[in-house]
Amino acid sequence: MTKDIKNPSYLPTKDQVRTFIEESDAPVGKREIAKAFNIKGADRIYLKKILKELVTDGALEKGRGQSLAAAGSLPSVAVIDIIRLDENGEPIGKPVKWDDETPAPTIYVGLQKKRGVKAVAVGDRYLAKLAKQPDGSYEATVIRHLTAASGPVLGVYTSTGKNGRVQPTDRKNKKEITILEEHSMGAQSGEVVLVDILPGRHFGTPEGKVTERIGPLGDSRSLSLIAIHAHGIPHEFSDAVKKEALSAKPVELADRTDLRDLPILTIDPEDARDRDDAVWAQRDESPENAGGWQVIVAIADVAHYVTSGSELDKSARLRGNSVYFPDRVVPMLPHELSSDLCSLHDNVDRPVMAVKMWFDANGNKIRHKFMRALINSCASLTYRQAQNAYEGHPDHVTEELAQTVIKPLFGAYEALKKARDKRQPLNLELPERKIELNEDGFIKAVHKKVRFAAHMMIEEFMIQANVCAAETLNQLRRPCMFRVHEPPDREKLEGLQEILSEMNISFAKGQVLQTATFNRILAQAENETDKELVSTLVLRSQSQAVYSPDNKHHFGLHLKNYAHFTSPIRRYADLLVHRSLISGLGLGNDGLTNEDAENLDDIGVHISGLERRAMVAERQTMDRFTAVFLANKVNEIFQAKITGVTRAGLFFSLDETGADAFAPISTIGHDFFVYDEKNHSLFGERTGVTYRLSDRLAVQLREVDIATGSMIVSIEDGSGRSSYDAGARRRKRNAASGKPGAPGKKSFSKKKKTMPKGKKRAAAKKARNT
Structure with missing residues (x-):
């Protein structure tokens, strides 16, 4: 210098x-x-x-x-490439020139039709004006479209004689790509392929070249890769990262607290790919805490292996989190760490960051203490194993542990549950789908996950450990990456109140908002199906949880201090919290650096975005897996509930699989339906038939698109005729006669002589003008 x-x-x-x-x-x-x-x-x-x-x-x-x-900023005008679309379909860009070692800032691209930009695809290149935002991201205004999407584009290949075509798997990208025979790499119909767009001015269908054959569309490997490529998820590690991971060695005891004689164990799902946390509990023998409990939560000491500024650290920050698919995981850390040295397998020594907590008989935390330790897990159990052992049905693994190790864990949970019930966190009932694969990787079944008390026990232990981490860093006045969940926006609550009133559920939106308020709403649901729907509606009204160094509290958990501490193998935020604890408590020289502490704002924005990317990719992949499973069930009847009402039609959730499906308005019944926005319903002008949110109906599966994971259903009217058949016949008849309603044309029914008056007349007019 x-x-x-x-x-x-x-x-x-x-x-x-x-x-x-x-x-x-x-x-x-x-x-x-x-x-x-x-x-x-x-x-x-x-x-x-x-x-x-x-x-x-x-x-x-x-x-x-x-x-x-x-340094590290962008010019006011730059050339950018579209690298992905976010969960709302908004294009996300990246500067073409970016030599900085840190991740490039996020660029949100606003497209303007007046500049001739009517659609966008991943891979498109633009000259854009950039404006920096307070959170470090940029907003781009397009100046000029430079090139068409150059690839790679992921899509499904279809043979058309000697040549072929590729339909992109992205629902928002409708433009097919022509593939000449010499550019097909021998691809077969139904295969998922990666395509590069060939240069040239394409006034019609662009031409492309197949660069990789992924595999058959129904193959599980192909389904996961669709999401990986569509969202730009890094799934391969550089040689430098692999080299660091391979050089990692097991940890010796040294200055660590020795907890290897403690009967500590892990409890995870049957298909767990990594084991972040181990738990132990026993009665507190102190006479000053009668009926109290001691609990230890031990978390993999990833900070020992992934130090700030290392190649492993740069890679982990770039990924932000692991991404989980039914058939694989795209890990944040290489296999040598995520599945081996950092994973808390049984009967091997493993380094941990542990917190010991003391609770009274009512589950209130008295105090806690962090330590860097060495453990040797006595068992790796599944949730079902732990639950069965507690209920008196142990297997050969849990038989010796049932009374001395497992029962105290549930005993401590029963105490903590008292405090949890008093605290009243948001109690949503949101069933998760589970994809069950057979040995050759194809789908065996799709069903809802079973939730045991063992799940809730581990969840509560992890929440308490997270609270301890946030409280400790607050007390030490050390930087912390908090998990922030702000109260819901009042505007969203107005829509929620209208829907709930249709379900005869009272909700005064002007009251002081607390989680107990929403729990009272859930308690008013009449049955389990309604509870699931109301839980979904309440969830939609909530703010998005994010990572931030500013402690704005966690509304959903009803906690003032909360940070993610328990999953550093799969979340970068947790690793930062570990490092700050190490620095603040003097537990080593591999803690949080001053540079990282100063950049927590930007890092929080970055990893929050990556978390949303992972959630969307995982959800879309679940949709595609479910579509594969249901593809051979077309024309079968399913029980379903209406989860969304729009001018375009009705959204359904199928009871058996939880799959999402859509019934276009053009296929619904033998009537003209008017959308009532206030009451979230569709009203038939002639028949008066009304479809409302939460209605339960029988639907027939009509179309399945595996590439996009979308499904079309029709409503069964009990007469053996389907609304889909009626709509199809009407469109066919109109197409032959040249009347409105032919495919590709807008179709509105003729004006009725008995037109409804007042609001119904206005609603019908609004629908026709839309």
């Missing part, structure tokens, strides 16, 4: 100039800087020298022309 130059007192310091540039919304030049500080004449030489020094030091970067910007 060069020495700081001497500056006259009436001129700005180097730090002042740097701050001015960093706080500018866009790169600035010497002229703008001189004007801002009133630098004139010979003093411009001084300005030129300090700017050169800031560039040499790496604090500034040269932009286009003579412009300057803070």
Whole structure:
């Protein structure tokens, strides 16, 4: 680094100039800087020298022309590529030129039809104007479309004689790609392929070249890869990362607390790919805490192996989290760590960050203590094994552990449950789907996950450990990556109140919001099906949980201090919390660095976005797996409930599998249906038939699109005729006669003589004009 130059007192310091540039919304030049500080004449030489020094030091970067910007920032105009679409279909971009080692900032791309940009695909390139946002991201306004999507595009290949075509798997990308025979790599109909768009001006269908044959569409490997490629999820580790992982060695006891004689164990799902946490509990023998409990939660000490600034650390931050699919996991850390040295397998020594907690008889935490320790798990149990052993049905593994190890765990949970019930966290009933695969990787069954008391026990232990981490860092005044869940927005609650009133569930939206408020709503649901629906509606009204260094509390759990501490193998946020605890408690020299502490805001935004990406990818893959399973059940009848009502039609959830399906309005019944936005219903003008949110109906599965995971159903009217058949006949008849309603045309029924008056007339008119 060069020495700081001497500056006259009436001129700005180097730090002042740097701050001015960093706080500018866009790169600035010497002229703008001189004007801002009133630098004139010979003093411009001084300005030129300090700017050169800031560039040499790496604090500034040269932009286009003579412009300057803070290191790691983007210019006001840049060329960007579309790398993915977020869960709302909004294009996310990345600068073409980005040489910084840190991840490029997120760019949200706003497309403007007036500039001729009507659609977007992953791989498209644009010249755009960039505006930096307070959270470090950028908003891009498109100036010009430079090239069409160049790939790779993931899609399904269909042979059309000698040549073929590819239909993209992205629901929002409707443009097919022509593949000439010489560019097909021998792909067969029904195969998932990766395609590069060939250069050239495509006024019609673009031409492409197959670069990789993934496999048959129904194959589980193909289904997962669709999501991996569509969302740009990194699924391979660099040689440098692999090298660091392979060099990792088992940990010796050294200064760690020795907990290897403790009968600690892990309890996980049957298909667990990694084991982050181990638990132990026993009665507190202290006479001052009669009926109380001691609980230890031990978490894999990932910070020992993944140190700040290492190749492993850079890779973990880039990924943000592991992504779980029915047939595989895309891990945040290489296999050597995630499934071996960091995973708390039984009968082997493993390093942990552990917290010992003391609770009274009513489950209230008295105190806690963190330690860096070494454990040797006595067993790796499934939830079902632990539950069966507690209920008096142990197997050969749990027989010796049932009374001395497993029973105390449930005993401690019963105490903690008292405090939990008093606290009243949000108690949603949201069943999860589970895909069961057979030995060759194909789908055997789709069913709802069974939830045991053992699940809730481990969940509550983990919540308490997370609270301890946040409380400790607060007390130490150390940086913390909190898990923040803010109260729901009032506007969302207005829609919720309207829906609940249709279900005869009372909800005064003007009251002070607490989790107990929503729990009272759930208690009013008449049956399990209604509880699931109300839980979904309440969930939709909630804010999105995020990671942030600002402690804004966790509304859903009704907790003032909450951070994620218990899953550092699969979440980068947890690793940061571990490092901060290590630094704050003096547990080693591999804690949180000052640089990371200063960048927690940006890191929080980054990993929150990656979490949402993973959630969308996992959900879409579940949809595709379910579609494969139901593909051979077309025309079968299913019981379902209406989960969404729109002008376009009705959304359903099938009872048996939890699969989502859609009934287009053009196929519903023998009537013209008007959308009532306020009451979330469709009203038949002629028949008066009304479909409302939460209605239960029998539906017939009509179409399954495995590539997108979407399904079309029709409503059964009890006469043996389907609404789908009626709609299909009407469209066919109209197509033959040239009337409205033919495929590709808007279809509205003729005006009735007995037109409803008042609101119904206005609603019908609004629907026709939409």
